[in-house]
Amino acid sequence: MKLDVFQRGEESRLRSNERWSVRSETDRLTDVLLCRPAFLEPVPCCSVTQESLRDGFETSVPLALRQHRALQSALERGGVRCHFIRPDPAMPDMCFTRDALVTTPWGLLALRPATGHRRREADLALVAARRMGALLAGRVNGGTAEGGDIAIVREGLVIIGCSGERTNAQGAAEIADIFRARRWDVIIYPFDPHFLHLDTQFAMVDDGLAVACTDVLSDDFLAQLARHGIETIPVTYKEARGLGCNLLSLGGRRLIASADNERVTALLRSRGYTVDTLELDQFTRCGGGVHCLTMPLARVGDCQG
Numbered sequence: 567m568k569l570d571v572f573q574r575g576e577e578s579r580l581r582s583n584e585r586w587s588v589r590s591e592t593d594r595l596t597d598v599l600l601c602r603p604a605f606l607e608p609v610p611c612c613s614v615t616q617e618s619l620r621d622g623f624e625t626s627v628p629l630a631l632r633q634h635r636a637l638q639s640a641l642e643r644g645g646v647r648c649h650f651i652r653p654d655p656a657m658p659d660m661c662f663t664r665d666a667l668v669t670t671p672w673g674l675l676a677l678r679p680a681t682g683h684r685r686r687e688a689d690l691a692l693v694a695a696r697r698m699g700a701l702l703a704g705r706v707n708g709g710t711a712e713g714g715d716i717a718i719v720r721e722g723l724v725i726i727g728c729s730g731e732r733t734n735a736q737g738a739a740e741i742a743d744i745f746r747a748r749r750w751d752v753i754i755y756p757f758d759p760h761f762l763h764l765d766t767q768f769a770m771v772d773d774g775l776a777v778a779c780t781d782v783l784s785d786d787f788l789a790q791l792a793r794h795g796i797e798t799i800p801v802t803y804k805e806a807r808g809l810g811c812n813l814l815s816l817g818g819r820r821l822i823a824s825a826d827n828e829r830v831t832a833l834l835r836s837r838g839y840t841v842d843t844l845e846l847d848q849f850t851r852c853g854g855g856v857h858c859l860t861m862p863l864a865r866v867g868d869c870q871g
C-alpha cells in the first residue's frame with residue numbers, strides 16, 4: 567500500500583480529513599458520490615447481468631437516467647448532498663460508484679477494480695474527489711479491490727469480502743493492513759465469485775443489525791457476526807439476486823431500498839425503520855442496487871452532531 571496523500575498544508579489536511587470521513591455504514595449520511603448512468607450497458611461480467619442478458623434484457627438509458635434522478639431526489643429529501651463524477655462512454659458500469667473508492671475515517675482510499683472496463687473508474691472518481699478537496703489516504707496498488715466488498719461496520723470493525731475475482735487476497739490484505747495499523751478488527755470473508763461482492767449478500771441496516779443472505783453466507787462468517795454483536799435479518803438467495811440485501815442506510819433508522827423487495831421492506835418497516843423504495847430495475851438487472859450506486863463521502867456520528 568503506497569501512501570499517496572495530497573500535497574497540502576497539515577492544517578487543511580486535518581480539516582479535510584474531518585470533513586470527508588466514514589466511521590460507520592449507519593451513521594448519518596451527509597455527502598455521497600454518484601455518476602449518471604449516461605452510458606449504462608449490461609456487461610456480462612457478473613452472474614446477475616448474464617442472467618438478464620439470457621432473458622433478453624436491454625438497458626434503456628432514458629429510463630435509467632429517470633430512475634437515477636429519483637434516487638438523487640430520495641437522497642436529497644433525506645438531507646444528503648449529491649456530488650457527481652462525469653460519466654465516460656468507455657465505462658458502462660461507472661454509475662456503480664461504490665466500487666471505485668471507499669471513504670475511511672482517514673480519508674479516501676482509491677481502489678483497483680478487477681475488470682478491464684472498470685479499472686480506470688478509480689482515477690476518474692478521484693478527479694471528482696480532488697475537486698471537492700477530499701484527502702486521499704491511500705491507494706490499492708498490487709492487488710485488486712472493489713468497494714462493494716468493504717463494509718465499515720462501526721468504529722473499530724471492518725469486513726472485507728474476498729471472492730478472489732473482484733477483490734483478491736492481495737487487495738484484501740492491502741486494505742486490512744490500513745485498518746489493522748489503526749488497531750481495528752478486520753474480518754476477511756472469502757466467498758464464491760458467483761456472488762460478485764459482499765454487498766450483494768450483506769449490508770448494515772443499523773448499529774448491530776444487518777440484512778444477510780444467511781443461506782449463502784458461511785456458518786463461520788455468521789458466527790463471527792454474532793460474536794461482534796451483529797444480528798442478521800435473513801434474506802433469501804432469490805431476494806439477494808434481486809439486490810434485496812443491497813440497501814443504503816441514511817442513518818437515524820432511515821433506509822433506501824429497491825421497490826422489488828417487498829418482503830424485506832415490510833419486515834424492516836415492522837421493526838420501525840423508514841424505508842424509501844425506488845424502481846431501480848435498470849441497475850438491479852445489471853447486478854447493482856442502491857448500495858452499489860452510492861459511495862458515501864461523509865457520514866456524521868451522533869457525538870459529531
Ligand SMILES: NC(=O)NCCC[C@H](N)C(=O)O
Nearest residue numbers: 612662714763852853854858
Ligand atoms: N457493489 C456492487 O455490487 N456493484 C455492482 C456492480 C455491477 C457491475 N455490473 C459489475 O459487474 O461490476
